[in-house]
Amino acid sequence: MTSTAPTASLRTQGRVRASELVGRGWLNTGGTQLDLEALRGKIVLLDFWTFCCINCLHVLDELRPLEEQYSDVLVTVGVHSPKFEHEADPVALAAAVERYEIHHPVLDDPELDTWKAYAARAWPTLVVIDPEGYIVANLSGEGHAGGLAVLIPELIAEHEARGTLHRGDGPYIAPEATAGTLRFPGKALFLPADGDQSAAGSWLVTDTGHHRLVRLATDFETVLDTYGSGTKGYNDGDSTTAQFNEPQGLTLLPAVVAEKAGYDVVIADSVNHRLRGLNLSTGAVSTLAGNGVQRLLEAGPARVDNDGAATDGALASDPLQVALSSPWDVVWSQKLSAVVVAMAGVHQIFSFDPATGAVKILAGNGLEGLLDGPADQSWFAQSSGLAEDAEGNIWVADSETSALRKLVIADDQSVTVETAVGKGLFDFGFRDGAAAEARLQHPLGVTVLPDGSVAIADTYNGAVRRFDPSTGTVSTLARGLSEPSDVIVDHTHVAGEEPLLVVVEANKHQLVYVPIPKEAQQVDEGASQTQRPKSPVAAGPFDLTVRFKAPTGQKLDDRWGDPTQLKISSTPPELLVSGGGTSVGLKRTLELSGDVPEGILHITARAAACDGPENEDGEIPDHAACHLYQQDWGIPVLLQSDGDTELVLDLRGMD
Missing domain, CATH: 3.40.30.10 (Glutaredoxin)
Structure with a gap:
């Protein structure tokens, strides 16, 4: 046991x-x-x-x-x-x-x-x-x-x-x-001079560790402007009084959109769980979406029978009442005429329309993992970097699966998710070659190169990698970097010369220029898996129990039936003979195949509980605040004859 x-x-x-x-x-x-x-x-x-x-x-x-x-x-x-x-x-x-x-x-x-x-x-x-x-x-x-x-x-x-x-x-x-101009910078954005992409403009950087934005000259040393007080917090206002909390991604709106919206730049203010706007002319910072409450549960009664999305993916009508969760990167989508948001905290991709304020779920059902297909059925894992290509597709650095994903956006704006590089939550490495065998390690940034290939800030490998869609291969452009968190094409290169890359080197607190080599390196330092111990399990019936006890002062919300839920699947799918899928309750009997030597059980448990005090009938009052408890487990298992026949997990276990 x-x-x-x-x-x-x-x-x-x-x-x-x-x-x-x-x-x-x-x-x-x-x-x-x-x-x-x-x-x-x-x-x-x-x-x-x-x-x-x-x-x-x-x-x-x-x-x-x-x-x-x-x-x-x-x-x-x-x-x-x-x-x-x-x-x-x-x-x-x-x-x-x-x-x-x-x-x-x-x-x-x-x-x-x-x-x-x-x-x-x-x-x-x-x-x-x-x-x-x-x-x-x-x-x-x-x-x-x-x-x-x-x-x-x-x-x-x-x-x-x-x-x-x-x-x-x-x-x-x-x-x-650490002392210095920048402290653990997150992302960077090129700001063209007077809208001319080829002119010597400047670079806007999220100075994440200082909780502000910094505009740097192209020498990456001269500070031209700062936005935000530098004190962690939340406040709209001018460039000196506004406050951020670990800002990350940035995107520049098209001029016509910015003029109507009243701001030029959209910022993923990660720990404030908000999207913010910056007017470059006035330095004013405003809140565009997010109520500051981390997205865990839809407003209203605590229900666990859906993933929190309306049928069209739309959320609250007022963008300032929408709960977000650690927005990590943003990019303008020409095809959608909206800002696409990597919502890392709930493993989904959102969209935000500056014209209407509408916030929608674009892709991902909230489960953590790697699963392709129709947008509403796909799984992501802490997506942290976004870039649009010439066809209007959105490339995604999906960090926890060490993967490069792609949102294929059709002319009718329907979305399908594909994986270019990466295998799953527990597979990573440093290997070039055919994409099916190539490995990354927790990438955070992505950009599209002039030839249509994709450069990846392969953060934990300290490298910039390249995926070529035409050949389906991965190569290495640069290595020896200190946790690169973003990579961008330098727009100020001289015509006829090869462009440079700009890399945000987070752990060296700097931006650096990196040339794109004509002959990329070929690296093979192997593929790895997360070194978690594998649980020995026996084939046949297998009892799963998730323990949950509501905190003192809370009660399971059973007004609409059983307020608990299990979702179970496996990698490979053949590991589960029966017992997979979604159903209420925190106990389930599975049947494990004896033909699969090892694999991973994917388990998501949810429980909804509400605050008291209870009324005289012992019922939860309608005005009670409700809470959703959720955890995803990936349990590596090894099939053997003397293995366990049951598993007990704690969602909230009290001894």
Whole structure:
């Protein structure tokens, strides 16, 4: 049986003793090596994360208010258990801890030792340990801040009464911050002088780590303008008072559209979950779409029987009332006459019409993975880069599947999704050649070259790659870069000369020019898979249970039937003989094939719960705030005769 309890735990009076924290070293402790004994007397919240994961970044933001409110009793420990090979680099991890302004100790767990000791199966996973060192909760996915806000005071009261709670400062020690004009820049946009694409214009850069935009001269050193106060937050206003929160993608509207709209540039303001507009003449910043609430659940009763899209993909009629989720990149689509948005946080592609304010779901049903076909049936995984080609198709850097995808837009504006490079959530590498065998590693940016081929900011390989649609092959244009997050064709090249590429080198805090070589490199450093342990399972009947207990003060919303749901599929599909598909409930019996040696079970669990107090009939009042809890798991499995015949996962498990 697969258990969610730590594999090396001790049980005392029915309680589970927390396993020791084991890894390569610690960050944010001033060099001190921590252990559970040093944290005894505190409420410890283990946050299993990896810095590629957008859901993990959401959780970091969810936890900040709790960390501040309970700073004298709560110690959050980030356990960084990497998915990609690059994330195991300690230098890259240190940069990520600084970039995301993590203000708690972080354990570097490159071999997944602590991950395995706690039987974690998903990023993110939260484990709550009480002041005596026992596990009291296992939580998967996002949206648990409300439940923790109830649980933590309960633990404080209990352990103060016992005398086992110790108040005082925690072990966090801030590292030295990076200084410079730019700090972890995200994306860049060429601004032509007076609308002339060949003139020496300037470059608008999202200075993500400084929470602002910077306009640079073509030497990439001279600062011409800044937009935003540089203080993290949300505020519309002029160039000095406006505020952003980790802005990312940028796109320039056509002049005729910009004149009518009243702004020139659309900005993906990622952590504010909004689209913003910038008027280059006045420096004014405005909000175009998004209410600032991370998109998890449609307004109204908590339902789990759909993916949150209306039949035509349209969302709320007022764009300022639409919930978005980590918009990461934007591009103007000539064919759609709209801005296309990579909505990384919900694994979908949206569109925004500046003329009407309409926000629609363009592609993706919200499930995380790689699946092609009609737009409303396709799967994406944290799409982070967009570019339009001459035919009006949209190329997508789909980061978590290490894939290059394409939205093929027909004349009637119907959309079909295709994959050019990439295999799935757990496959990556650094390999050129035929696209079917080529591998990327967490790409974040994409652009279309003058010859119609596609350049890719292959972020975790530190490279710029090229996909040639005419030959179906992948090659390498440049390597040795430090987490390139965007790549753009330089429009200011002299006629007759080969254009340069402009690369945003995030971890060196700079933009650089990179020539396009006439003869691209051919690299084969192999294909890899995420090094997560495979669960041994037996062929035949297989019982799956997802544990969920609503937080104190909430109740499962059963007004319209069972408020829980499981979606199950597999890679390869032949692994599942029966039991796949979508149905209510959090228990399911599958049948696994004995003819498939290994594969991946894809499991999505949802549960809807609403706040009390209940009325005298024990029913949820109509005005109650409702919450959707959801987690996607990809469980690698190995078929063997003595394998497990059941699996227990925690959506929200309480011990």
